[in-house]
Amino acid sequence: MVPLDDVQGLILRSYGMDCAALFLLRVQDPAAARRTLGSLPVTAGTLWQEKPAFCVNVAFTIQGLAALGVSPASLNSFPQDFAAGAFSRCAEVGDIGPCSAENWDYGLGQPGLHALVLLFAQSPDVREAQTALLRQTLVSSGAWSEVATLPGDVLPGNVAHFGYRDGFSQPTVDCGLENPFPDKQPVAPAGEFLLGYPSQFDQFSYPVPVPDELGRNGSFMVLRILEQDCAAFDALLNQSEQRYGIEGELLAAKIMGRWRNGTPLSISPSSDSPVPPLATSDLNQYDYVPSDAIPDAFNDHRGVRCPIGAHMRRANPRGSTIAGDGGSRHRIVRRGIPYGPPYDSSKPNDGIKRGLLGLFIGVSIKDQFEFLMSEWMNGSTFAPGIYGTTDPILGNSAEGENTFVIPRDNSTPLVISHFPRLITTRGSAYTFLPSITGLRFIANLP
Amino acid sequence: MNIVQSPLTLIMTIKSPDDFAQLSGLLTKIQSAPPEQNPIWVALTKLKTVHFARFVFLANNTQLAVITTYDGDFDKYINDFIDTIGDVFNALLAHMQGAPPLPVQQNRDAFLAYVKQNDLRGLDPFYSAYPQASVVTILDALNQG
Numbered sequence: 104m105v106p107l108d109d110v111q112g113l114i115l116r117s118y119g120m121d122c123a124a125l126f127l128l129r130v131q132d133p134a135a136a137r138r139t140l141g142s143l144p145v146t147a148g149t150l151w152q153e154k155p156a157f158c159v160n161v162a163f164t165i166q167g168l169a170a171l172g173v174s175p176a177s178l179n180s181f182p183q184d185f186a187a188g189a190f191s192r193c194a195e196v197g198d199i200g201p202c203s204a205e206n207w208d209y210g211l212g213q214p215g216l217h218a219l220v221l222l223f224a225q226s227p228d229v230r231e232a233q234t235a236l237l238r239q240t241l242v243s244s245g246a247w248s249e250v251a252t253l254p255g256d257v258l259p260g261n262v263a264h265f266g267y268r269d270g271f272s273q274p275t276v277d278c279g280l281e282n283p284f285p286d287k288q289p290v291a292p293a294g295e296f297l298l299g300y301p302s303q304f305d306q307f308s309y310p311v312p313v314p315d316e317l318g319r320n321g322s323f324m325v326l327r328i329l330e331q332d333c334a335a336f337d338a339l340l341n342q343s344e345q346r347y348g349i350e351g352e353l354l355a356a357k358i359m360g361r362w363r364n365g366t367p368l369s370i371s372p373s374s375d376s377p378v379p380p381l382a383t384s385d386l387n388q389y390d391y392v393p394s395d396a397i398p399d400a401f402n403d404h405r406g407v408r409c410p411i412g413a414h415m416r417r418a419n420p421r422g423s424t425i426a427g428d429g430g431s432r433h434r435i436v437r438r439g440i441p442y443g444p445p446y447d448s449s450k451p452n453d454g455i456k457r458g459l460l461g462l463f464i465g466v467s468i469k470d471q472f473e474f475l476m477s478e479w480m481n482g483s484t485f486a487p488g489i490y491g492t493t494d495p496i497l498g499n500s501a502e503g504e505n506t507f508v509i510p511r512d513n514s515t516p517l518v519i520s521h522f523p524r525l526i527t528t529r530g531s532a533y534t535f536l537p538s539i540t541g542l543r544f545i546a547n548l549p
Numbered sequence: 550m551n552i553v554q555s556p557l558t559l560i561m562t563i564k565s566p567d568d569f570a571q572l573s574g575l576l577t578k579i580q581s582a583p584p585e586q587n588p589i590w591v592a593l594t595k596l597k598t599v600h601f602a603r604f605v606f607l608a609n610n611t612q613l614a615v616i617t618t619y620d621g622d623f624d625k626y627i628n629d630f631i632d633t634i635g636d637v638f639n640a641l642l643a644h645m646q647g648a649p650p651l652p653v654q655q656n657r658d659a660f661l662a663y664v665k666q667n668d669l670r671g672l673d674p675f676y677s678a679y680p681q682a683s684v685v686t687i688l689d690a691l692n693q694g
Contacts, residue, residue, distance in 0.1 A: 305632045306654035404689070426620055426685050427629035428595045470628060477625065484553045484620055487689030490681050 105278040105293050105300070106320065107148035109538045113160045113438060114296055114322045114464055115148045115280055117270065118223045120158065122230040123255035123440045125326070125460055126220040126237065127209055128247040130170035135246035137171055141546035142240060143220070147539055148280070157224040157233050161542065162324050162534035164188065167217030172548040173317070180312040181535070184469040185323055188214060189531035195473045197481035197499040202528035208328065209251040211530035216250060219326060219534055221462075230254070253328070255440030255460045264331045264441055264457050265496075265525070266355070268365040271386050272419060274434045286387040287396035288421060289431045296436060296466055297322055303432045309466050312535075317545070320538030325472045327461035328530035329497075333446035335523045347519055349509070357509050358495045360413035369401065372408040394422035405488070406510040412489040414496040417479045426485040433474045436464040458529065468533055488516070497526055552680040554600060555623070558669040559615040560607065561645045568644035569610045575640060576604055592634035597684045598626055613641065620683040627661045 105115075112118070130136045146158035163171070165186045169178055184192065190204040190212050198204060204212035222237060224230035234252070241247045263269045274291040275282040294300030298311045299319040312318035340351035347354070352375070356362045362375030369389040371377040390400040391409060403409055404424060409416050416423065420430045443457030465471030478485050480494040492506045493499060505522040537545065563569050584590040593599045602617040623630075631638075635653045638660070642648040649659035679687075 304628050304654070304657075305635060306652065307628075307657060424597065424685055424688070426596075426598045426683060427626045428597060428633060429626075429629035432629065432632070474625060478621070482621075484683040485685070487683075487686045490553075490683075490686065 105148075105297060107150070107279065109320050109540055110148040110278075110297060111160045111322075111536045111538070112146040112148045112158060113221065113324075113462070114436065114536060115276055115278055117273070117283070117438060118146075118158050119154075120223040120225050121257040122224045122227050123460070124222045124224075124230055124234050125253040125255065126218075126222070126241070127211075127216055127250040127253070128218040128220060128241065129215065129250055130167065130217045130246075131248045132246050133170060133172055135244055137546050137548055139241050139244065139246045140171075140542055143237075143542075145539060145542060148278070150280075154225070156226075156229045157222060159223075159233075159237075160221045160536065162219045162221070162536045163545075164214075164216050164218070164532060164534055166214050168535065168545070170217050171545050173545065177313055177317060180310070180318070182309075182323075182467065182469065184467070184473065185533050185535060187533075189325065189533045190214070192473065192533070195469075196476045196531070197493075198528045198531065199499055199501060200503055201524075202499055204531075207528070207530040209530055211328075211532055216532050218247070219324075219532065227256075253442060253460055255442045258441050258445050262363070263459060264333055264443070264446060265336050266363045267359055267361065268363065269439075270437070271361075271365055272415065273436060276436075284387040285384060287390070287394075288419075291431075291434060294466060295434065295471075296464060298466055302466060303434075314544070317537060317541045319540070321541050322464055322466055322536045323468050324534045324536050325461075325463040325468060326530070326532040326534060327463065327528065328442075328458065329461055330456055330458040330527045330529045332523070332525050332527070333457055334451040336525055337446070337448050337451065339523060339525075347517060349517060354509075357410050357413060358507070360409045360415035368409040368413075369403060390422045391416060391420070392422050392424070397422075407512045410507075410509050411486050412492050412495065412508055414494055417486075417494050418475065420479070420486065423486060433471055433479075434465070435471045435475060438462040438464065456529075458526070464536070495522060495525070499524070552675060552677050553620050553683050554618050554675070554677050554680070555620075556671045556675050557615065557617040557619055557623070557664075558671055559664060559667055560669055561613050561615070561641070561667060562647065563611055563613060564644055564646050566610075569606070572613060572641065572644045573606070573610075579637075580604070589634070589637055592637065596630065596633045597688070598630075600684055600687075613645075620685075623664070624661065627657060631657055631660065 144159050193204050222233055242249050271284045276291045276296050278293050292301055292303055294302040294308050298321050301308050340355055343349050343351040343354040356368055361367050364375050365386050366375045367389050369391055390397040391403045393400045393402055439459050439461040442460055443455055463472050480497050481499055483489045483492050495507045498505055503524050507519045507522045509517040579587055598620045600618040605614045607614050631653055639652045642651055649663040650656040653660040
C-alpha cells in the first residue's frame with residue numbers, strides 16, 4: 104500500500120488549480136534553509152475532504168541536496184541521469200540549436216539551481232498572499248536566495264497556448280486514487296512513479312537512494328520551460344488550406360491527434376463535434392488499433408485517422424505496433440501550466456513570451472522522460488511511416504525545420520516539409536521530489 | 550550515412566564441456582519447436598527491433614555466439630529487451646563463464662555491461678541494403694505490421 108500521506112501530492116494527482124508560482128531557489132545559509140523545510144506547508148497525497156485554497160510542493164537538484172548537507176554516500180546512490188542534471192543531458196533530450204543549454208534562461212544552463220518550490224493556488228489573490236508568505240519564510244530570512252519566480256496561469260477555456268484543451272491522458276497509478284479521465288490502458292504499478300515499489304519492468308524495482316528515509320516514496324521531476332511560438336502556429340493554420348490543401352482546424356487536429364476541444368481523431372476523424380456528443384469521461388477511451396481492452400477500435404495502423412507522427416500518438420502509442428513492444432512501459436505523469444497572457448492574433452509580434460511550465464514525473468528520468476524524448480519525440484524508427492521526421496509540437500532537428508506526414512485514405516500521404524519549429528526550450532532542471540519523511544530527514548540533518 | 554540497424558556479435562564463453570552439452574540440448578529443443586512454441590521466436594516477434602538472429606557454437610564448442618541485426622540503440626531498449634527475452638538469457642547465461650548475476654531482470658545494469666563487454670560488433674562499415682528501414686517499417690510495407 105502506498106502511504107498517500109507520505110507522498111508529495113503532485114506526483115499522484117492534478118490539483119486542478121488556476122494559478123501557480125514556481126520559485127527557483129539557491130541555498131544561502133544551509134542550516135537556516137534546512138529549518139525552513141521543516142516549516143513549509145507541503146501538500147501530501149492524502150484525499151481532500153475539501154479542496155484547499157493552495158498547495159505547496161518542493162523538489163531539489165543534486166546540487167541542492169549537496170548544499171543542504173546530504174552526505175556524499177547518499178548523493179552517490181542517486182541515479183546518474185538525475186546527478187548529471189538537465190544541462191548536461193541535452194543530447195539525450197534533443198535540446199539542440201536554439202534549445203541548447205547555453206541559451207537557457209535563469210542560469211539553468213549551468214549547475215546553480217538548488218530547489219524548486221511549487222505553489223499552486225485557486226486564485227491570483229491567494230497566489231499573491233502565499234507568495235508573500237513563502238518569500239518571507241524562505242528568502243527574507245536569509246536561508247535561500249531567489250533565482251527567479253515564474254508565474255503560471257490557466258488560460259480562459261482551460262486550454263494551452265496553441266488552443267488545445269490538455270491534460271486528458273494521465274497514467275492511472277495503482278495507489279488507490281481514481282483517474283479523473285479513466286482509460287483502458289494498463290494500470291501503472293506504483294513503482295513506475297514512486298521509489299520503493301515493483302516497477303513497470305518485470306521483476307524489477309528501481310534502487311532506492313540511501314538512506315531509505317530520504318529515498319523511499321520519492322520520485323523524480325523534470326522541469327521544462329517551453330516557449331511557444333503562437334504566431335508561427337497561427338500562420339501555419341491560416342495558410343494551411345492554400346499551401347497544403349488541408350483545412351487549418353483539421354491540420355491542428357492532425358498535429359495533436361485530438362481536435363482542439365479534446366475530441367480524439369481516433370473516435371471522431373472528421374468533426375470535433377460528433378453526434379451523439381462524447382461525454383467528457385469518453386475522451387480518453389480509445390486506442391489506435393483493436394486491442395484486448397478496446398476490441399472494436401478502428402484499425403488505424405496506417406494513421407489515416409490519427410497520424411502515426413501526431414504528438415499524442417508519439418507520446419503514448421497505446422496499442423500501436425512499435426519497436427520494443429514497450430508502449431505502456433515508458434509513461435510519464437504530466438503536470439504543467441501555461442505562462443504568459445493569451446495570444447492575440449491581431450498582434451502577432453507583441454514580443455511577449457508565452458509557453459508552458461511543464462513538469463514531467465516518473466521514477467526514472469532516463470527510462471521515462473528521456474526515452475520518450477529521444478525515441479518517440481525526436482526518433483523516427485520506432486514506428487512505420489515517419490522516418491526522418493520528429494514530433495510536430497516538441498520535436499527538434501539540426502536544421503530547425505521538420506517534416507510532418509499525414510497519411511490519407513486511398514491516396515499518397517500529405518507530406519508537409521519545412522514544418523516550422525513551434526517550441527523552444529528556455530530552460531530545464533532535473534529534480535528529486537522527496538517524500539514527507541524525506542523532507543523531514545533533510546530538515547533534520549546536522 | 551545514418552544506418553538504423555546495428556550488428557550484435559555477442560560471444561559468450563561456455564563454462565565446461567558439460568555446460569556445452571546442456572546448452573546444446575537446450576537450444577536444439579528450443580529451436581526445433583514450432584515458431585509459436587519457440588520462446589526466442591515468440592519474444593523477437595513481439596520485440597520488433599531484431600531483423601535476424603542466429604546462434605552459432607564457436608571455437609570447438611567452447612563459445613556460443615548470438616549474432617543479430619537490430620534497430621536503434623541497444624541501451625535505450627535494454628528494459629524492453631529484458632522484459633521480452635530475459636528468461637532465454639537466464640537459461641543461456643547459467644552456463645557461461647563470467648556471466649552477470651542472474652536473473653537478468655533483477656540485474657539490468659550488469660546484464661547490459663556484460664553484453665557490451667562481449668559484443669564484438671564487426672569491422673566498419675556495416676553494410677545495409679536498406680539503411681533507413683527498421684523492422685516495423687518493413688513489416689508495415691509487407692502488410693504484416
